[in-house]
Amino acid sequence: xxxxxxxxxxxxxxxxxxxxxxxxxxxxxxxxxxxxxxxxxxxxxxxxxxxxxxxxxxxxxxxxxxxxxxxxxxxxxxxxxxxxxxxxxxxxxxxxxxxxxxxxxxxxxxxxxxxxxxxxxxxxxxxxxxxxxxxxxxxxxxxxxxxxxxxxxxxxxxxxxxxxxxxxxxxxxxxxxxxxxxxxxxxxxxxxxxxxxxxxxxxxxxxxxxxxxxxxxxxxxxxxxxxxxxxxxxxxxxxxxxxxxxxxxxxx
Amino acid sequence: xxxxxxxxxxxxxxxxxxxxxxxxxxxxxxxxxxxxxxxxxxxxxxxxxxxxxxxxxxxxxxxxxxxxxxxxxxxxxxxxxxxxxxxxxxxxxxxxxxxxxxxxxxxxxxxxxxxxxxxxxxxxxxxxxxxxxxxxxxxxxxxxxxxxxxxxxxxxxxxxxxxxxxxxxxxxxxxxxxxxxxxxxxxxxxxxxxxxxxxxxxxxxxxxxxxxxxxxxxxxxxxxxxxxxxxxxxxxxxxxxxxxxxxxxxxxxxxxxxxxxxxxxxxxxxxxxxxxxxxxxxxxxxxxxxxxxxxxxxxxxxxxxxxxxxxxxxxxxxxxxxxxxxxxxxxxxxxxxxxxxxxxxxxxxxxxxxxxxxxxxxxxxxxxxxxxxxxxxxxxxxxxxxxxxxxxxxxxxxxxxxxxxxxxxxxxxxxxxxxxxxxxxxxxxxxxxxxxxxxxxxxxxxxxxxxxxxxxxxxxxxxxxxxxxxxxxxxxxxxxxxxxxxxxxxxxxxxxxxxxxxxxxxxxxxxxxxxxxxxxxxxxxxxxxxxxxxxxxxxxxxxxxxxxxxxxxxxxxxxxxxxxxxxxxxx
Numbered sequence: 001x002x003x004x005x006x007x008x009x010x011x012x013x014x015x016x017x018x019x020x021x022x023x024x025x026x027x028x029x030x031x032x033x034x035x036x037x038x039x040x041x042x043x044x045x046x047x048x049x050x051x052x053x054x055x056x057x058x059x060x061x062x063x064x065x066x067x068x069x070x071x072x073x074x075x076x077x078x079x080x081x082x083x084x085x086x087x088x089x090x091x092x093x094x095x096x097x098x099x100x101x102x103x104x105x106x107x108x109x110x111x112x113x114x115x116x117x118x119x120x121x122x123x124x125x126x127x128x129x130x131x132x133x134x135x136x137x138x139x140x141x142x143x144x145x146x147x148x149x150x151x152x153x154x155x156x157x158x159x160x161x162x163x164x165x166x167x168x169x170x171x172x173x174x175x176x177x178x179x180x181x182x183x184x185x186x187x188x189x190x191x192x193x194x195x196x197x198x199x200x201x202x203x204x205x206x207x208x209x210x211x212x213x214x215x216x217x218x219x220x221x222x223x224x225x226x227x228x229x230x231x232x233x234x235x236x237x238x239x240x241x242x243x244x245x246x247x248x249x250x251x252x
Numbered sequence: 253x254x255x256x257x258x259x260x261x262x263x264x265x266x267x268x269x270x271x272x273x274x275x276x277x278x279x280x281x282x283x284x285x286x287x288x289x290x291x292x293x294x295x296x297x298x299x300x301x302x303x304x305x306x307x308x309x310x311x312x313x314x315x316x317x318x319x320x321x322x323x324x325x326x327x328x329x330x331x332x333x334x335x336x337x338x339x340x341x342x343x344x345x346x347x348x349x350x351x352x353x354x355x356x357x358x359x360x361x362x363x364x365x366x367x368x369x370x371x372x373x374x375x376x377x378x379x380x381x382x383x384x385x386x387x388x389x390x391x392x393x394x395x396x397x398x399x400x401x402x403x404x405x406x407x408x409x410x411x412x413x414x415x416x417x418x419x420x421x422x423x424x425x426x427x428x429x430x431x432x433x434x435x436x437x438x439x440x441x442x443x444x445x446x447x448x449x450x451x452x453x454x455x456x457x458x459x460x461x462x463x464x465x466x467x468x469x470x471x472x473x474x475x476x477x478x479x480x481x482x483x484x485x486x487x488x489x490x491x492x493x494x495x496x497x498x499x500x501x502x503x504x505x506x507x508x509x510x511x512x513x514x515x516x517x518x519x520x521x522x523x524x525x526x527x528x529x530x531x532x533x534x535x536x537x538x539x540x541x542x543x544x545x546x547x548x549x550x551x552x553x554x555x556x557x558x559x560x561x562x563x564x565x566x567x568x569x570x571x572x573x574x575x576x577x578x579x580x581x582x583x584x585x586x587x588x589x590x591x592x593x594x595x596x597x598x599x600x601x602x603x604x605x606x607x608x609x610x611x612x613x614x615x616x617x618x619x620x621x622x623x624x625x626x627x628x629x630x631x632x633x634x635x636x637x638x639x640x641x642x643x644x645x646x647x648x649x650x651x652x653x654x655x656x657x658x659x660x661x662x663x664x665x666x667x668x669x670x671x672x673x674x675x676x677x678x679x680x681x682x683x684x685x686x687x688x689x690x691x692x693x694x695x696x697x698x699x700x701x702x703x704x705x706x707x708x709x710x711x712x713x714x715x716x717x718x719x720x721x722x723x724x725x726x727x728x729x730x731x732x733x734x735x736x737x738x739x740x741x742x743x744x745x746x747x748x749x750x751x752x753x754x755x756x757x758x759x760x761x762x763x764x765x766x767x768x769x770x771x772x773x774x775x776x777x778x779x780x781x782x783x784x785x786x787x788x789x790x791x792x793x794x795x796x797x798x799x800x801x802x803x804x805x806x807x808x809x810x811x812x813x814x815x816x817x818x819x820x821x822x823x
Contacts, residue, residue: 118322126334129745204642205306221667226303229475230603238598
């Protein structure tokens with residue numbers, strides 16, 4: 001482990017030199033490139049070693065708590081997103097990637113409130129090509145959608161959604177995806193599509209947002225995450241690069 | 253009562269590419285310019301945490317906040333237009349540098365055919381080739397007249413590229429050599445050569461090597477980090493107004509930029525503008541800025557909206573086809589493409605640059621015979637390696653479900669095994685495609701939103717199908733094991749991203765009866781107003797528009813300087 005990290009630091013400082021050379025940053029210029037200095041990894045070897053000695057166990061992740069969902073809603077989302085993106089031979093599914101935490105945290109912010117979208121009346125039903133025209137915000141759609149998911153499970157299988165078998169859960173979600181449920185307030189497929197797209201967001205966004213835990217989403221598909229430069233591989237055959245996150249850019 | 257400021261030579265509304273170029277050129281010649289920018293200040297240092305797909309690509313961090321202002325849309329005049337409540341088809345820029353901050357840097361010159369499209373189409377195919385309601389017209393300028401300005405823009409931005417054998421003549425080579433190529437791009441080149449097409453490296457504003465431009469601005473080379481479109485460049489390697497023209501204008505000491513300044517009206521007296529009225533959005537205060545010359549550089553939608561709500565120019569009437577403000581709105585036909593899945597190969601498609609690509613123009617403009625085709629013009633066809641980010645790129649072969657076990661397995665299997673070839677189809681104007689003020693929906697100040705009336709026509713459906721077929725031919729030659737392609741274009745849908753290449757509304761031309769501005773982008777109806785941007789396009793070509801916007805901006809700057817000296821109509 002220690003050997004690996006030493007090697008990694010050596011690589012980093014090598015690639016830092018290469019990067020400086022390749023990018024031509026040494027040239028003078030007018031008011032450009034201000035972020036560059038701070039983008040380069042800082043030497044924090046000593047600090048990191050100290051931390052490892054003093055605190056050998058993995059730090060608790062205190063961000064894994066809820067900002068919006070109730071416990072019941074959270075469990076339903078964990079199960080539903082796992083059906084959409086299940087654990088398999090490739091690696092973890094939505095649950096172990098932290099997707100439900102991701103969605104919970106997103107709903108508590110701008111996205112959940114549709115804060116940067118036009119939400120002024122009047123509201124009219126439009127053509128499909130005119131896009132979403134509802135007055136409900138995403139957090140309200142999630143509330144209603146999850147309640148209806150539960151109702152549909154109770155009607156069809158006489159059980160809570162989370163207590164159904166996997167196949168039954170898939171069947172319930174399929175009914176939503178294909179608009180086979182009659183709802184008056186929201187579009188079942190609209191809710192399902194939101195659940196699906198936020199599952200992918202939670203699986204593959206920077207771990208900063210509480211999903212893609214341990215960058216495992218990226219590792220599964222050999223996505224290198226946030227790298228400063230690909231000048232060394234851009235013209236080469238397929239190359240696997242260990243992923244980095246935004247946190248790695250921050251240095252110490 | 254609005255606070256009235258001292259008069260300046262020129263007030264510029266919106267500080268993106270067009271506004272930045274105008275500011276640089278005018279201040280170099282000693283004119284005092286004020287730039288009013290509704291968004292915030294931006295600088296390269298802001299892009300420290302830029303490799304964040306969620307924040308920038310999916311939550312549109314750099315884009316206009318739609319809660320304050322959006323557009324409305326309907327497919328035709330019989331329908332009620334409804335607001336674009338969320339982003340989809342195109343994304344609107346905001347803040348210093350405008351969309352120039354988050355473009356991909358794909359930099360083309362429109363074809364000689366484009367500028368004389370009506371004459372040349374009639375010349376080759378006869379007048380009957382043009383459908384009844386298709387309102388194509390010549391631009392009032394030729395490629396040769398515009399060439400020096402293309403050259404100027406490319407040298408300022410340091411465009412990296414190589415000669416395109418099927419394009420207009422160049423007075424000088426590209427300022428920097430083409431970008432690196434990749435195994436995927438080489439595959440495309442080989443296939444295109446086998447098919448007797450003419451592939452070339454896409455002209456790129458992501459620098460292939462360090463470059464110092466004629467203004468003395470030095471920039472670093474592109475690192476192929478794969479975060480261009482929807483992102484700002486943390487290296488300054490991608491030419492954007494903030495790292496090129498704006499610092500040049502600022503250095504003269506004659507350019508004052510006021511951010512958070514949203515212009516609501518162009519003020520006028522008789523047939524001249526007297527200045528603009530804007531709101532300082534940090535205080536809510538209304539401020540009047542008098543000026544000798546008003547330059548509108550605030551993107552297509554806002555340029556048109558400002559003129560209409562200021563009562564300047566003759567609004568377009570789609571029933572009679574008369575009037576000019578709002579006329580010839582056009583877009584692009586982006587859906588003709590082919591996606592190839594490769595079983596035996598993986599590619600470094602996680603890496604890339606916004607403009608990294610290989611292109612053929614054999615099916616663009618009038619580079620091929622349209623005698624037996626039910627459309628005119630065409631499109632560029634290209635493979636792009638802009639970087640496949642993981643949330644937005646989960647292509648699976650047709651027949652795979654969109655979620656669940658099989659979806660996950662296939663989306664991961666093919667994550668690095670998918671290559672796409674896309675056609676960027678030209679968009680012809682029609683009598684019933686136009687921009688006007690929405691009767692119902694308002695912005696944060698209570699001013700009407702701009703309304704788009706637009707749909708795809710038979711011309712577009714035929715073109716999309718044709719481009720798809722050509723893309724599939726190349727993809728087959730590249731050896732893909734499975735190819736998916738477009739079946740039918742369908743209606744124009746504002747919910748799926750296509751391109752932020754909206755054009756027209758204040759088009760240029762030689763005749764005041766059918767155009768709004770002359771070939772210096774000076775308004776026929778108010779000689780001290782210049783409207784600069786893709787608003788001037790009489791139709792949209794099969795290319796990205798920025799190179800042509802840049803050239804027109806340099807042309808307009810020359811016109812403004814000459815107007816400042818002599819006054820009067822320039823053309």
